[in-house]
Amino acid sequence: xxxxxxxxxxxxxxxxxxxxxxxxxxxxxxxxxxxxxxxxxxxxxxxxxxxxxxxxxxxxxxxxxxxxxxxxxxxxxxxxxxxxxxxxxxxxxxxxxxxxxxxxxxxxxxxxxxxxxxxxxxxxxxxxxxxxxxxxxxxxxxxxxxxxxxxxxxxxxxxxxxxxxxxxxxxxxxxxxxxxxxxxxxxxxxxxxxxxxxxxxxxxxxxxxxxxxxxx
Numbered sequence: 001x002x003x004x005x006x007x008x009x010x011x012x013x014x015x016x017x018x019x020x021x022x023x024x025x026x027x028x029x030x031x032x033x034x035x036x037x038x039x040x041x042x043x044x045x046x047x048x049x050x051x052x053x054x055x056x057x058x059x060x061x062x063x064x065x066x067x068x069x070x071x072x073x074x075x076x077x078x079x080x081x082x083x084x085x086x087x088x089x090x091x092x093x094x095x096x097x098x099x100x101x102x103x104x105x106x107x108x109x110x111x112x113x114x115x116x117x118x119x120x121x122x123x124x125x126x127x128x129x130x131x132x133x134x135x136x137x138x139x140x141x142x143x144x145x146x147x148x149x150x151x152x153x154x155x156x157x158x159x160x161x162x163x164x165x166x167x168x169x170x171x172x173x174x175x176x177x178x179x180x181x182x183x184x185x186x187x188x189x190x191x192x193x194x195x196x197x198x199x200x201x202x203x204x205x206x207x208x209x210x211x212x213x214x215x216x
Contacts (some may be wrong), residue, residue, distance in 0.1 A: 016063055017083040023059045023090045027052055031097075046160045049101050050147075052094040059090070105158040111183035112163065162186035182208045191215045 033039050034048045041047045070077035148156030163184045168191060178197045181187060188211055192202070202214055 015083075016066070016077065016079050017086065019059060019063065020083055020086040020090055023055060024086065024093075026055050027090065027093050030055075031093075044160070045162060046101060046105075049094065049097045053098055056091055056094050101159065107183045108158045108163060111180040112158075112166075114180040115166070115168065165189040165191075167191040178202075178205060181205055181212075185209070187212045189213050189215070 030048055030052045033042050037043060041051065067077055069075065148160060150156065164186055166181065166184070166187060166189075178192070178201045181190065182205065187209055190212055192214060206212070206214065
């Protein structure tokens with residue numbers, strides 16, 4: 001009977017290992033929600049990965065405070081090799097996820113810059129469609145302004161949203177420069193009127209972006 005009570009007590013006793021397992025469960029839930037859009041924040045690009053990173057930071061802060069309290073009040077703070085392995089995985093997952101999203105944002109940013117340099121004019125890139133009845137033709141990219149400014153230059157805009165429309169009207173862009181649009185997978189509308197892009201260049205882009213409507 002005494003052994004049974006003791007084992008039950010250990011089962012419900014919160015340890016750093018249990019906290020890290022819970023953190024892994026939260027990260028798994030966030031990864032699945034990004035795929036299936038379970039929560040309202042999943043509709044905003046970049047928010048889910050930042051929440052995952054924030055959860056790791058919060059868990060690390062909690063564990064640090066827990067460790068300090070254990071030293072002051074002489075509580076037991078058990079951190080095994082297994083817990084260290086779980087911690088490594090729990091930190092690696094959101095960091096790798098964030099690195100992938102940053103890389104995608106950089107590719108999108110680079111594609112727009114290359115188009116501007118190829119054509120010699122300013123490329124009109126619409127990050128988000130204006131709301132019905134809105135007087136703003138080219139709305140500001142979504143996401144908290146203060147958070148977008150933490151990222152260098154325009155990368156904050158590209159991290160939080162995708163370019164959905166591009167206008168190259170009148171630009172001196174040829175097939176080689178046209179291929180930069182392949183780095184915009186969410187592009188669905190393109191105005192390439194009065195450019196020097198050939199039909200072969202348009203056909204190659206259409207294969208890479210089958211959902212993009214190209215206006216002549």
